[in-house]
Structure formats: structure tokens, C-alpha cells
Amino acid sequence: MKAPRFSYVRAQSVEHVLELLEAHGEEARILAGGQSLMPTLNMRLSQPKLLIDINRLGALGGISLEGGAVRIGALARHAEVAMSPVVAEHLPLIAEAMPHLAHVAVRNRGTFGGSIALADPAAEMPACALALGATFVLESTKGRREIPSARYFKGLYETSAGPTSCWWRRASPPRGLVTCRCSWSLRAGTAILPSPAWPSISRSRAAW
């Protein structure tokens, strides 16, 4: 099938995204990697009037060490995460899990933030984030919030990102399927973790 007609905006800045979300509410969806959103459009499970493309927003990408924590930008592609030396050194669980995530083509386009935002209960990265005690940083026009992963995932494609954010109304997710709505909002990234500096402790991680 083909997607229904929709309008498209290439966002110029994070502020631009927030304005668009506020203006269009439920009728807008964020387009990041599109690896979940585009199939749902084509199947017409999701029929947004507006797609807000965040792919040119460099501020949302990147992977870095900041203040003893690993910051993974929402727009970091799975492939970038998989090849990141920072992730390999400090978050080996994620590095080890990445090859299990879909396949190469999906990992090249799909984003870390999109996976967290979608909250697919069968997805690898949400579980890894939970196992690592990640904190998600979300932003709306009302400001920035940090949500621990243990309180973030609420149910099938449902997260606690929504209710307090002005751009989110949980009223009627189309057929229970929520798309990458909050991928933008993981602005300062995920996986804020204590610095893994316990030299006397041998640590062990495993992922499937």
C-alpha cells in the first residue's frame, strides 16, 4: 500500500520542531529514521497530516561522554551507536546487543531515540536502556524533563513522555499504534549512567 497524503516540513531547529508540534498536536508526527513510521504510514495504521523531518538537526545527534555519563543523541543511528568507541568502552551491553537489532539497512537509518520513543515491547534498545538504568531527557515547549527508564515505559507503544507535555494527548492513538512522536524530545540523549569506574569490580553483561 501507499501512504495517505501528508504535508512535510524539514525542521530548521529544535525550537521549530517544538512550535510545529504545539501548533499541530496529534496531527503531526516526527520523522527520524522512519524505519517504523514509514511502514505504518504505508499500511495506513498511522495517518498524520504533517511529518516533521528532524534529520537535518545535527544538535540531536552524536554520542559523547559528558560529566561521567554517556550521552546518546536521539538522532544517533543504530549503526553509529554500534560502531561508537565510547559505547563499546562504557556501554558494552548496547554494543553487544546491536547486531541483534533488525538488520544492517534498518540500523543504517533507524535511530536510537526513535526506538526509545516508539517503545515497541519487543525492541532491543528499550530493554538495554532499562538494564543500564538510563535516564531519558525530553524536551517540550514547557521545558526539559528527565525520566528514569524504569518509569518511562508504560505499556504497548506507550511511554510516560506524554501526559505532561503540551504536545501530547493520549486520547486516540490510531489503533493503539503510536509512532515516533517523541523522538525529537530525547534532545540531550539517553543513557545517562554513572561513570563505569569500579576497578575492583569485574562486571559482566549479556544481551539477546
Next chain:
Amino acid sequence: MAFNLEVAGGVVKSGRLAYFASEDKPTLARKALAAVWGTPLDGRSGEAAAAALAEDLRPMSSPQASAKMRLHLQRVLTRRALEIAAKRVGAAT
């Protein structure tokens, strides 16, 4: 599942056992972790955690896999993961 364990002196000090693809969201298994918490990480850890897992998980049923099958598979993975973890810790010390 995705496990993150901290082990000191061969003993499980803390960690998180996260399971996915069985509940409606990624889920931490607290009882399974408690079953191995403070115990030596060895060949018996997997069975101890797997035995406690039924208290943590209430898997969904679907045409692809029944709840019973999902719980069974999560237990299998738990045993395998903790076997690997025990080997890695053994290799690191």
C-alpha cells in the same frame, strides 16, 4: 533479555535483569535478581533466577507464541546468559 550485573569477588552485588518481547513493555525482573543477589555467580545462578522468573513476568500470548512458551524461552535465555556471565567473570578474575 538484557542483563547488567555487577560482581565483586565472584558474588553478585547488584544489577538489572531486563526482559522484552514477553510483556507489554520492557520489564525488570526483581525476584529473579533477588534470587542471585549476594550469591556467588556460578553454574547454579541461572537455575535460581529462572525458577523465580514466573513471579516477575506475565507474558502476553499471541498467535506466534503462547504465554507459556514465552516464559519458557525467557527461562532458557536466563540460564544461558548467567552461564555466560559466570564464565566471563571467571575469565576476568
